[in-house]
Amino acid sequence: MKSLDEYLTLAAATHGHICPGQVLGVRMAMLGLRELGMDDPARFRARLVTFVEIDRCAADAVSLVTGCRLGKRSLKFMDYGKVAATFADLETRRAVRVVAREDSRLRAKRMFAELGDEHRRQLEAYKALPDAELFMIQPVRVHLKPEDLPGRPGARVVCEACGETVNDARERRSHGRILCRSCAGEGYYEVMEG
Ligand SMILES: [Zn+2]
Ligand SMILES: [Zn+2]
Numbered sequence: 793m794k795s796l797d798e799y800l801t802l803a804a805a806t807h808g809h810i811c812p813g814q815v816l817g818v819r820m821a822m823l824g825l826r827e828l829g830m831d832d833p834a835r836f837r838a839r840l841v842t843f844v845e846i847d848r849c850a851a852d853a854v855s856l857v858t859g860c861r862l863g864k865r866s867l868k869f870m871d872y873g874k875v876a877a878t879f880a881d882l883e884t885r886r887a888v889r890v891v892a893r894e895d896s897r898l899r900a901k902r903m904f905a906e907l908g909d910e911h912r913r914q915l916e917a918y919k920a921l922p923d924a925e926l927f928m929i930q931p932v933r934v935h936l937k938p939e940d941l942p943g944r945p946g947a948r949v950v951c952e953a954c955g956e957t958v959n960d961a962r963e964r965r966s967h968g969r970i971l972c973r974s975c976a977g978e979g980y981y982e983v984m985e986g
Contacts, residue, residue, distance in 0.1 A: 793822060793831050796919065799857055807852045812900075812914035816875055816926070817853025820890045823923050824879035825858065827888045833859050837866070839883040841936065845872040865942040880934045882941070887934045896926045937961075951975055 799818045804810040830836040842860040844851045860866035876891035900917030939961040953975035964976035
């Protein structure tokens, strides 16, 4: 595992800036991996799945440290709006969830009171505070369905309404028809006329 500073340099380069969320994300991932005994993320990459609970700065940092990515199915986005992530070892079945403590903001405020603006205060404090004051960590059990695992694509069907292909058992079955989620009424878009 690289050092905090090394990860932060990399994070700044890939994410475009350095920010308190990135510091939290990097430290959160380092803590989770250490807790699972995965001191060298590259070596354990094939058996690690990470769930991030927010789609903000911290998520990029978690992905950077773990090497888990959306396109590899090893990064799962759970839309909870929480600065939290779960790290799951597919081999041992062990998993830990790390969540940023609510009172860490307050600690950050007090810690570098001499630094004027809040952004810098948070940035420095999140680097300096011990893990126990930044995060809560809990052992959890994660239920990963076979169709959610990394690896070769599984089943593939064609939606009977729109004709588009649906991979990995994401189809819906209703009244004897096979439909994609959009045609089954779960769409996030409407097709415009013309
Ligand atoms: Zn950021
Ligand atoms: Zn469809």
